[in-house]
Amino acid sequence: MEIISSFAAALANPNVPFIRYALIAGLLSSAAFGMVGSIVVVRRISYVAGAISHAALAGLGAALYFSEVHSVQWITPMLGATIVAVGCAWVIAFVTLYAAEREDTIIGAIWAVGMAVGLIFINRTPGYVDAMSYLFGNILLVGRTELETIGILSLVTVSVVIVFFPQIQSFCFDELYATTRGVPGAFFTLLLYTVSAITVVLMVQTIGIVMVIAMLTLPAATAGLIARRLRTMMVLGILLCALANTTGLAVSYHLNLPTGPTTIILSGILYATVLIVRSIAHRRRSLVVVSDQTVTNLVNAGACTPSLPPQQQQQPTD
Numbered sequence: 001m002e003i004i005s006s007f008a009a010a011l012a013n014p015n016v017p018f019i020r021y022a023l024i025a026g027l028l029s030s031a032a033f034g035m036v037g038s039i040v041v042v043r044r045i046s047y048v049a050g051a052i053s054h055a056a057l058a059g060l061g062a063a064l065y066f067s068e069v070h071s072v073q074w075i076t077p078m079l080g081a082t083i084v085a086v087g088c089a090w091v092i093a094f095v096t097l098y099a100a101e102r103e104d105t106i107i108g109a110i111w112a113v114g115m116a117v118g119l120i121f122i123n124r125t126p127g128y129v130d131a132m133s134y135l136f137g138n139i140l141l142v143g144r145t146e147l148e149t150i151g152i153l154s155l156v157t158v159s160v161v162i163v164f165f166p167q168i169q170s171f172c173f174d175e176l177y178a179t180t181r182g183v184p185g186a187f188f189t190l191l192l193y194t195v196s197a198i199t200v201v202l203m204v205q206t207i208g209i210v211m212v213i214a215m216l217t218l219p220a221a222t223a224g225l226i227a228r229r230l231r232t233m234m235v236l237g238i239l240l241c242a243l244a245n246t247t248g249l250a251v252s253y254h255l256n257l258p259t260g261p262t263t264i265i266l267s268g269i270l271y272a273t274v275l276i277v278r279s280i281a282h283r284r285r286s287l288v289v290v291s292d293q294t295v296t297n298l299v300n301a302g303a304c305t306p307s308l309p310p311q312q313q314q315q316p317t318d
Helices: 002-012 017-043 046-069 077-097 103-124 131-135 144-163 165-173 175-180 185-206 212-226 230-255 259-301
Strands: none
Touching: 002 017, 002 230, 017 046, 017 144, 017 165, 017 185, 017 212, 017 230, 046 077, 046 103, 046 131, 046 185, 046 212, 077 103, 077 144, 077 185, 144 165, 144 185, 165 175, 165 185, 165 230, 175 185, 185 212, 212 230, 212 259, 230 259
């Protein structure tokens, strides 16, 4: 209760608007996180998201460098990260679809080279550049401009998923069947990688490059343990992302901890709890089914005879 009261007081305090901005940013981005995270989990492309997130550091570093050294003010870090992330997503998609090169090799190369380029740009940028805020995120640094960018990118991502949901659903579960039914495989591969890249850029500001994979997969994987349909999984993923972002922000503010790692730890605890409860419930159901099947087999084999009510038992004759 103390955590809730202190967090509520911070939200109501007009002198600390960054808390309200951070909460709004977390809630706005939760919609994209839950939807795209569910797709990433079902399609098993979390490694692609990891490569895109680390390569996005090249865009961040380049934007900082050109804005400081060459006074190119229109290139913001978010814009630079978006351009590089989408470009890397398209490269991976085209390699997956058309190139003979192994996909994991390209992903590893983009992962490492993108991060190396970003670190070099940050090193050559004059003045102090806090690389840790990009590597591990700092949602408390979100201002009004970043909030507008997060809102626009979230709206675009959610709109694309809603408009193409039937095709995305069939493509995620059975790509070959979807292709035979007229769903263009190349287009939707490119589309899914693009929305994944945009979602990754949203996460860089709130969670950081290093922990993107965890936040993209943990709430969606938790929802997947409960839901049986992709639509339900997405809705639960959105709610769990919003819960994790809000709880992580409140706990980190009260205990003076970094927000990104705190959110990830809480998401991991929730996933482990649901997984353990589900495993115990599944085991109990399995034991009940096995027990009932054993009794049925014994009865069919004549090893035991079920007792009959007195009125159905055969009366002895003289």
